[in-house]
Amino acid sequence: SDDNVKIGFIVKKPEQAWFINEQRAASELGQEQGFTVVRLAGEDGQQVLSAIDNLNAQGAQGFVICPPDVRLGMAIANRAKQYGMKVVTVDDQFVGSDGKPMTEVPHLGMSGYKIGEQVGNAIAEEMKRRGWDMDKTGALRISNNELPTARERTDGATQALLDAGFNKDNVIDAPQQNTDTTSAFTAASPMFSKYGKFDHWVIYALNEESVLGGVRASEQYGLSPEDVIGVGINGSGAAFAEFSREKPTGFYGTVAVSSTMHGRQSAENLYQWITEDKQPPAYTETTGTLMTRDNWQEVRKELQL
Amino acid sequence: MGAVAAEADPWLVVENVTVEFPGVRALDGVNFSARAGEVHALMGENGAGKSTLLKVLSGVNRVTDGALRVGGERHVFANAREALRLGIAIIYQELTLSPNLSVAENLLLGQLPQHYGIVDRRRLRERALMILEELGEGNVHPATKVRDLSIGQQQMIEIGRALLRDARIIAFDEPTSSLSVQETRQLKRIVKRLRDEGRVVLYVTHRMEEVFEMCDAVTVFRDGRHICTHDTMAGLTQDQLVSEMVGRDIEDVYGYRSRETGDVILKVDNLEGRGLTAPVSFEVRRGEVFGFFGLVGAGRSELMRLVCGVESPKGGEIHFNGRTGRFNSPGQAIHAGIAMCPEDRKSQGIFPVASVTDNLNISCRRFFRRMGLWRDPGRELDNTRDYIKKLRIRTPGPRTRISTLSGGNQQKVILARWLSEKIELFVMDEPTRGIDVGARRDIYNLLYDLADQGKAVVVISSDLTEVSAICDRIGVMRSGALIDIVDRDAATPERLLGLALPA
Amino acid sequence: MSSDKSVHADAGSQPETVRPAGRQGLIKPLRTLLDTSGLIAIFIVLFIALAVAIPDFMTGRNMVGLLLSVTIIGTIATTMMMVLALGEVDLSVASIVAFAGVSAAVITSASGSVLIGALGGIAAGALVGVFNGFVVARFGINSLIATLAAMEFVRGLAYITSGGDAVMITVPGFFELGSASFLGLTLPVWTMIICFVIFGFVLNLTAFGRNVLATGGNPEAAALAGVNVRRLKIIVFGLQGLVAGIAGVLLTSRMGLGDPNTSMGLELAVISACVLGGVALSGGVASITGVLVGVLIMGCVQNAMGLLNVPTFYQYLVRGAILLLAVLFDRWKQQKRQRA
C-alpha cells in the first residue's frame, strides 16, 4: 500500500457518538492499511469548505463526508474538483440542483426514510403483540423540522404506522428545539396531559436521546412502561444505558445501524478509489437492525458498536 | 481656635513619600505630619497631589518610596480594608456610592449590622437615622435609594459613612464643592466636633474662607512637592497662601471688568417644566455675564436644561438670537449657538476611557474637518495644546486618558470643550467647582473676554462670593421659582442669601 | 440611557425635602411586587389568558409538567441573578450542567455509590465555578470572555469524560434522585423552590447579598468601603457552579443518562429569564420575584405553544416577540410610573 495516501473524514456533528464511531473506525482502518485519516468537523457550509481547504493544504487526495446539508453537494463537489480530490458521501447523500440525489458521487448510507419505516414497523408489530386498540393509542412524533434528515426519519415512521392502519388523527407532533433528551422532554410533557384520552402511547423521533426524553415525560405523567412503546434510531450509549436498567422502561427498542461499518466501508471505498482507481458503487444501502432489551448485547457485538 | 489644644506628638506622619504614575510623579518625597485634635488643611493647585496623598493613606495608591506612621507605628497599606481597620476614613473627591442601594445601606456599606450574616434591619435603620440627624439631613428617609438624592445630599451620605467608621484619622477631599449653604454649615459643625473629639482631620479645599474659618494648620503642595506648613493660622494672610500655592501673586481672583451690554440675545417667557414650580421669565443681553444663585436644588440647573434642549419644557416660549422656539436636543441648541457645560463632571461631563483630546474636541471638531469630510487629528491636537496652555491643564499629554487627571484638571478639560465651541450664549453650571485659585482667575478672564466679544454668559453657581463678584446681574432662585433679579451693584452676599433662603 | 437615571421621586413641590415616596412605607415584599409589577401584571394576564383559552393548560398534570420543564432554567437563574447583580455574567453554565452530569454518571458507575457520584458531579461544577471566579476576581478578566473560554473548555471536558457518548448509569439508586417526590413534587422541583427561597433570602436579607448589589452598582465604591470584592466574586461564581452542578446531576438522574451534548444554549435562556425579570446586566439591580416571573413566563409560553400545536418555525417568532414585548411593556410601565 501507499504510505502517502491521506484522506479526510468530514462529519456534520463531530460530538455525536455516531460520528465519533465512524471517524474512529475509519482511522483504525487507516492504521491497518497504512493510510492517514484526517478527522474534521463541518457543522455548516462555511466550515465544510474550510475543512476542504485545510485538507488541500495538507495534500489529502480525497475525503469522506457526511454533509451538514445534502444540498451543499454542488458546492462541495465543485470545491473538491477544483483541488482534484475524490469525494464519497456517507450517511447523507448529496442532492443536486434538480432536487434528485447526485449519483455521480458514490454514496454509502441508509435512507432516512427507510430507517424511519423500520421504526414504524417495529412499533406496529409490538403494538399488535401487546394487543393495543389503535384508536386508543397516541403516536408522539417528536419532530425537528429544522433538520431535513430528522424529518425524513419521522416521516418514514409515520407512514409505516399509517400503513399498518394507524389513525392519522392520533399522530401528535411535539416539536423539539434541540436533539437532546431535555428538549424532547420539554416538548413531550404538555402532550400527555393534553391528550389524556389515549390509553397507550408510541414514541419516535430522529434519535434515541429524543425518544428517551419522550419516555421520561410519559413516566412523569404517570404512564407505566407497559403502555408505552418508544423506538429510537442509531444504537448509541443512550440506548445501552436504557437497556441495562434493572426494569424495562417504555423505551422498547432502537433501530441500530452500524456506524463502525459505515466508517470503515466508506473510507475503504475511497482508499481503493484513490490507490487502485476503482470507482466505488454509486449507491450502497445499509439497513438497521432492531435492537431491544432482549438482544441488545448480541446486536451490539455484531455491529461492532 | 481649637477648643482642645492639639497634642504635641503628631499622630500621622508621612515620611518622604513618592508616588509615581506613568508619565507623572504625583508625589515627590513628601514629608508631612498632623496632630490629633487639629484640622489640617491641604492646599495646592489642581494636580498638586492632594488627592493622591489621601489615597496613599487609604491604601488605594501604592507608594514608590517612603513610609507612613500612624500613632508611632509604621504602616504600608495594601488596600482600603486595611486602612479602614487602622482607623483611617476618607471622603473622596468623587462620589463613591452604590446608586441602587438605600441611603441606610450606603451609609453602613462595608459594616452592615448583622447577626450570623443576616442584616439587622432595625439597627441599620436606627444607626442611619441617627447619623442622618447628625448630618442635618433628618428629612432624608433611610430607605430612599441613593440615586434619588441630589449631589449635595449624596456628598453628605458619603461624609456620614466616614463618620460611622469612628476613625481616628478622617480626611475630606473638597467636600464642600457640591454642598449647599446649609449643608456646608452643618459640615463645619461636624468638623469642629471631630476636632474636639481629638481626631486628626485633614481637609482639602480650594476655598480660602474655609481654610481661615475652620483650620488650625495648613500645608501647601505644589507639583507633588511639599512647599510649606503653617502650624498656626495666626498671622497668615490669604495673599500669602495664594502665592505659596500658585508660585505667583494674584491680587484679585475675580478681577471683574465692566463692559457695555448690547441687544437681548435670550428671552425666556413663562417657561414651565420639570423642576420648576412657577413659570420663569428673564432676559440675557449680549456682553452680559448673568448669574443664577440659589441653594442646591433650587431649580437652576433644571431651568437651564429646559432652555438648552436637554429636557423639554411643558410651557412657555424661548426666543434666542432672533429665532423663536424650543430646542429638541442639546445638539440642536449647540448648532444654534447655545451650549451648556453640565454641573456633574463625572456623570455628565467626561468620557472616562477617552483621551484628553477626544474629550475636549468632541463637540467642536466639526470645525476642524478636512474637506468637510473626515476629521483632522492634527488640528484637534493643536486646539488641545492651546487650552492645556491657556487653562494650565496638568496632564502628561493630550492623549492621556482623562480619568487619570486630577479632579480639577478634568473640570478644566470639560470647560475647554465648551470654550472652543463657536457659540453666542454660554451656560456654565458650577464651572469652577474644584478649580484652584490660579485657574479660576484664568477662567474668569476667558468669560469676560467672551462677553467683551459681544457674546453672553450665564453662570450657575452656589458660590456666593463668586456670583456676586463676577456677574453683571444675578437671578436668585428658590424652590423652583425665580424670586428676583438683582443688579450687580445691589448684589451683596447678604441680600442674595436672604432671597435664596426659604422664607 | 438617560431614561435609566431618572427616578420615581415625586414631582417636587419642595425640592429640599427628599421624602420617601409613599410606596416606601409599605412592607418590603409588597414594594418589590409593585416595583416589578409591570412584569407580574404581564404574567398574571398571560396566565389567565392561557388558562381560559387552552382547556388543557390548567390541569394539575400540566402544571406539574410545566414546573418540571422549568426546573433547570429556574434553578440556575437564581444564582445567575447573583452573578448579574455583581455586574458579571456566566456563559459556562450549560457546559457545567453537562460536565457535572457526565461526571456524576461516570463516578457513580465506577464507585458504585450514588452519594459519591452525586457529590462528585456537584463538586466538579463547584470547582469550575470557583475557577471562573478566580480568573475574574484575581486577574480582572472580563467575565464574558473568561466564562466563554470556560464554556468551551468544560464542554470539552464533558466530551472527554464521557468519550462523546451518553454515559449509562449502572447503579439503579441514582435514578431515584430525580424522581424522589414529596407532597407531589419531585426533588428537582423542590431544589428549584429551595434555590429561590435561599437566594431570595441571601440577596435581600444578608450582608453578603447587599454587598453583592453594592459591588455590582459601583465596584470601586464597594472596595473603598471595605467590601472584600475579590472574595465576593469567587464565592458568587462558586455558588453558580455549585448550583449548575446540582442541576446537572439531577438532570442526569431524571433522564437516566449522562449526556455530554445536553443543554446547549441554556445560558442564553437563563440570562434572558433574569433580564426579563428586571435584573440589570450592568449590575446592582436584581429581584428574586422578578426572576421567578421571568422564568415562569418563558415556561408558560413554551408550554402553551406545545399545547396549541404552534408549528415549529412560528415558535421562533413567538418566543422572540414575547421576549421583546414583555421587555417593552415593562419599560413602558416604568416610564409611566416615573411620570405619574
Place this chain on the structure above:
Amino acid sequence: MSSDKSVHADAGSQPETVRPAGRQGLIKPLRTLLDTSGLIAIFIVLFIALAVAIPDFMTGRNMVGLLLSVTIIGTIATTMMMVLALGEVDLSVASIVAFAGVSAAVITSASGSVLIGALGGIAAGALVGVFNGFVVARFGINSLIATLAAMEFVRGLAYITSGGDAVMITVPGFFELGSASFLGLTLPVWTMIICFVIFGFVLNLTAFGRNVLATGGNPEAAALAGVNVRRLKIIVFGLQGLVAGIAGVLLTSRMGLGDPNTSMGLELAVISACVLGGVALSGGVASITGVLVGVLIMGCVQNAMGLLNVPTFYQYLVRGAILLLAVLFDRWKQQKRQRA
C-alpha cells in the same frame, strides 16, 4: 476594575512638563500597534511557532484557505466592533446571516436576477439591523435582550422563508459572487479587507466614529455634548445588519444554497474575536488592529488544529485555553506596562 483605569503613557519625571510622551510623536497606526502590542506579540509568536512547527501551514494555499475561513467572522467583527464601542451588543448577527442568505436565494430564484436577489438579501439584513437599532435607541431596551429576541425571531423568519429546507439557487450567475476573484483573492476576502479599511477609517478618522466611542464611554455626557445618540445607535445597528447581510449573501453564493440553519453560534465567535482584540464590552474602547489580530488568532488556531489533526474533543480544550491565555497575557502585559 481599577486596573482598567490606568493608561499607557510613558514614565516621565516632572509632572509639570506637559511634554508629549515619546510614542505620541509616532504616526497613528504605529501607536495603535504598540498600544495593542500585547496581543500583536502573541499573534506574531503564535504565527511563527505554527509556521515552524507545521510544514503545511505556511503554504500559499493554506494561507488563502485560512483567510477564506475567517471571512465571515472577520467581516462581521468590523461592525460588531462599532456596536461594542457603543456599549451595546448584537446577538442577532448569525440569524441575520441565515435570513439574508435565504432571502437572497429565494428572491434570486423568483426574480431570475442576481442583482435583485443579492440586494434583496442585503436589504433584509439592513432592515433587521435598523429595527434592532430602533428598539434599542427609541425604547431604551437593553441591546442584549433586544437582539436576543431578534435572534430568535429572525431565525424563525429564515426557516419560514425557506420552508425549513435549504434553498437551492437556480440562477448560475449567483455563484460567481462568491467565487469572483481579483489578485488571487475572492470577493468574500476582499469584502472583509474592505470592511476592515472602511470601519478602521470610520472609527478613527471620522467624527461619527469618535462619537460612537464617546457614547460608549458615557452616553449621557455624549448627549449633552450634542451627539444625537439615538440616530447614532440606529445607524450603527443598521450597519451591523447591512454587513451581516452582505456576509450572508456571499456565504449563500459560495455554498450555492441559502441555508436557514447556517452559522449557529457565530455571534459568540465574533464577540470573542473583538474582545480578544481589546474591545471593551463596557463600551468606549475599540481598535481595528486589535480586532484584526483577534480574528486572525482565532482563525490560525482553528486552522492549525485541523492541520495537526487534533481530535474534536481536545479542540474544545485548546480553543478555551487559547482564549483565556491570550486575554490573561494581554492583561499581564498591560499591567507590566503600567508599572514600568
